[in-house]
Amino acid sequence: MRPISEEDLTARARIRDVAMALFAEQGVKATTIRGIAEAAGVSPGLVQHHFGTKEQLRQACDAHVLSYLREQVSAGVTGNELEKPEFVENVHRTAPPLMKYLGRALVDGSPEAAAMFDELVRVTEESLARGDHSEADHRARATVLTAMKLGITVLHEHVSRALGTDLYAPQGALRVGKAQLDLMRPEFLGRELFERARSGLEKYEGRQ
Amino acid sequence: MRPISEEDLTARARIRDVAMALFAEQGVKATTIRGIAEAAGVSPGLVQHHFGTKEQLRQACDAHVLSYLREQVSAGVTGNELEKPEFVENVHRTAPPLMKYLGRALVDGSPEAAAMFDELVRVTEESLARGDHSEADHRARATVLTAMKLGITVLHEHVSRALGTDLYAPQGALRVGKAQLDLMRPEFLGRELFERARSGLEKYEGRQ
DNA sequence: CAACATCCAATACATGCGTATAGGATGCTG
DNA sequence: CAGCATCCTATACGCATGTATTGGATGTTG
Numbered sequence: 033m034r035p036i037s038e039e040d041l042t043a044r045a046r047i048r049d050v051a052m053a054l055f056a057e058q059g060v061k062a063t064t065i066r067g068i069a070e071a072a073g074v075s076p077g078l079v080q081h082h083f084g085t086k087e088q089l090r091q092a093c094d095a096h097v098l099s100y101l102r103e104q105v106s107a108g109v110t111g112n113e114l115e116k117p118e119f120v121e122n123v124h125r126t127a128p129p130l131m132k133y134l135g136r137a138l139v140d141g142s143p144e145a146a147a148m149f150d151e152l153v154r155v156t157e158e159s160l161a162r163g164d165h166s167e168a169d170h171r172a173r174a175t176v177l178t179a180m181k182l183g184i185t186v187l188h189e190h191v192s193r194a195l196g197t198d199l200y201a202p203q204g205a206l207r208v209g210k211a212q213l214d215l216m217r218p219e220f221l222g223r224e225l226f227e228r229a230r231s232g233l234e235k236y237e238g239r240q
Numbered sequence: 241m242r243p244i245s246e247e248d249l250t251a252r253a254r255i256r257d258v259a260m261a262l263f264a265e266q267g268v269k270a271t272t273i274r275g276i277a278e279a280a281g282v283s284p285g286l287v288q289h290h291f292g293t294k295e296q297l298r299q300a301c302d303a304h305v306l307s308y309l310r311e312q313v314s315a316g317v318t319g320n321e322l323e324k325p326e327f328v329e330n331v332h333r334t335a336p337p338l339m340k341y342l343g344r345a346l347v348d349g350s351p352e353a354a355a356m357f358d359e360l361v362r363v364t365e366e367s368l369a370r371g372d373h374s375e376a377d378h379r380a381r382a383t384v385l386t387a388m389k390l391g392i393t394v395l396h397e398h399v400s401r402a403l404g405t406d407l408y409a410p411q412g413a414l415r416v417g418k419a420q421l422d423l424m425r426p427e428f429l430g431r432e433l434f435e436r437a438r439s440g441l442e443k444y445e446g447r448q
Numbered sequence: 449c450a451a452c453a454t455c456c457a458a459t460a461c462a463t464g465c466g467t468a469t470a471g472g473a474t475g476c477t478g
Numbered sequence: 479c480a481g482c483a484t485c486c487t488a489t490a491c492g493c494a495t496g497t498a499t500t501g502g503a504t505g506t507t508g
Contacts, residue, residue, distance in 0.1 A: 043455080043456080044455095058269075059267050059269060059270075059347075059348070061266075061267060061269045061270035062267075062269040062270075064494080064495065064496085065495075065496065065497085066494090066495075066496095074456075074457090075456065075457045075458075076457090076458095076496090076497095077456070077457055077458070077459095077497095077499095078455075078456050078457075080496085080497065080498085081454090081455070081456070081457095082455090084497095085496075085497075086495095086496065086497090136347070138395060138398060139267075139344070139347050139394060139395075140267070141397075146398060146401070149395075149398045149402070150398075150401070150402060153402045168422070169415055169418065169419060171402070171403065172403060172415040172416060172418070172419040173419045173422055173423060174402075175399055175402040175403055175416075175419070176392065176399070176416055176419040176420055176423060177423060178402075179391055179392045179395045179398065179399050180388035180389075180391050180392065180423075181388075182391065182395060183387055183388050183390065183391010183392060183394060183395060184384065184387045184388065184391060186347060186391060186394050186395065187346060187347075187357075187387045187390060187391060187394065189349075190346060190354060190357045190358075190387065191383055191384070191387050193354070193358070194357070194358060194361045194379070194382075194383040194386075195379065195380060195383055207377055207380040208380060208383075208384055210377065210380070211377060211380040211381045211383070211384040212384055214376070214381055214425070215381060215384060215385060215388075215424060215425060215428055216423060216424070216425065217422070217423060217424065217425055220423055251485075251486080252485095272464080272465065272466085273465080273466065273467085274464085274465080274466095282486075282487090283486065283487045283488075284466090284467095284487090284488095285467095285469095285486070285487055285488070285489095286485075286486050286487075288466085288467065288468085289484090289485070289486070290485090292467095293466075293467075294465095294466065294467090
């Protein structure tokens with residue numbers, strides 16, 4: 033698995049990645065085709081050649097995060113890749129730009145991002161209902177839970193500033209992860225999953 | 241206290257309110273002066289006459305939410321207005337657009353909104369440190385707490401959709417409020433404040 | 449080698465935008 | 479009533495942007 037540098041990527045992929053970064057930073061409307069082209073080191077015409085219109089480029093970005101996230105989640109959950117350090121390492125290197133884009137897409141009103149939000153609420157609700165058969169408002173709890181979780185992503189810039197550390201750097205992610213576990217009632221992750229997460233974080237802490 | 245309808249407001253205030261709503265919905269860059277003018281029922285020139293440039297209009301919106309929020313918070317906390325139903329009623333009628341704007345301003349990169357985030361982190365951290373003199377990472381907990389809380393505001397559209405109810409309608413706010421209390425460890429609000437919040441919500445529930 | 453598809457750059461064009469400017473209507477003040 | 483400030487509209491201008499078009503360079507295929 034060779035390290036992927038920017039120059040190795042095809043122009044098309046480079047344009048897409050740059051577009052995702054700029055969309056995430058400035059929003060779709062404030063990002064220009066010319067700006068993307070310049071940042072990617074190509075001509076504006078090439079952007080158009082590969083993606084047609086700006087809207088289609090945005091959809092390509094949406095599709096890319098969606099497929100990436102589904103892929104990694106299924107690899108991490110169904111396949112037991114989570115234990116492998118190389119998997120974790122790889123995720124930590126490639127995920128941040130995608131997460132930032134997802135956060136912006138949620139606010140900018142992308143249908144794909146909205147669908148992903150709904151899906152997260154659904155699986156969270158199922159998980160909650162499995163552990164607690166009372167008449168509690170699982171839908172509301174699941175919604176609040178995913179909104180809070182994603183809220184940290186959406187507000188990553190402010191979180192990083194308040195922390196004095198980049199949220200997507202190891203120390204930042206660690207502090208935020210532990211704080212989340214501290215603040216949350218353990219029941220809602222399932223005691224077992226909760227402990228697994230805590231021990232995972234502490235093992236990670238030991239490595240640093 | 242007469243009910244304030246749109247027509248009672250001066251043109252300047254009407255423009256500001258419309259601008260806040262459009263900025264919140266679409267973002268600053270995607271909102272046009274002409275769009276604001278049309279929605280406010282005035283000419284584009286008038287927007288310019290009252291606020292100069294689009295950037296100055298944005299700053300005026302920032303200043304307005306800031307002063308409003310500080311005013312209401314101080315009235316609710318230091319003054320004991322929180323018990324009065326008319327105060328609560330008034331807040332519930334006027335606050336939603338301002339909260340939506342604040343949420344968007346945090347993502348769009350307004351310095352004022354960032355300052356408010358930092359201030360919230362600071363007071364939250366002080367509150368946490370007051371109740372717990374251990375060596376816990378109060379800064380991280382405070383940051384995560386405010387990011388989560390504001391995250392619900394920023395993602396209000398998705399929260400409302402997942403709930404099937406407007407977050408800023410009474411039932412929606414109630415469900416979300418209760419879910420937040422359910423998910424959070426009580427220690428972090430302070431036991432006393434926690435119970436006060438819960439009883440307040442339930443009293444409110446009884447009214448509906 | 450010829451024909452062609454693909455990748456890429458350069459130019460041109462129409463549109464929508466922020467803003468500057470000029471002028472009209474209204475109400476207040478001396 | 480005269481002068482003036484304020485509120486408001488209409489028009490115009492310069493600029494940036496999305497996109498269409500044209501043409502060249504490169505590799506691929508028959």
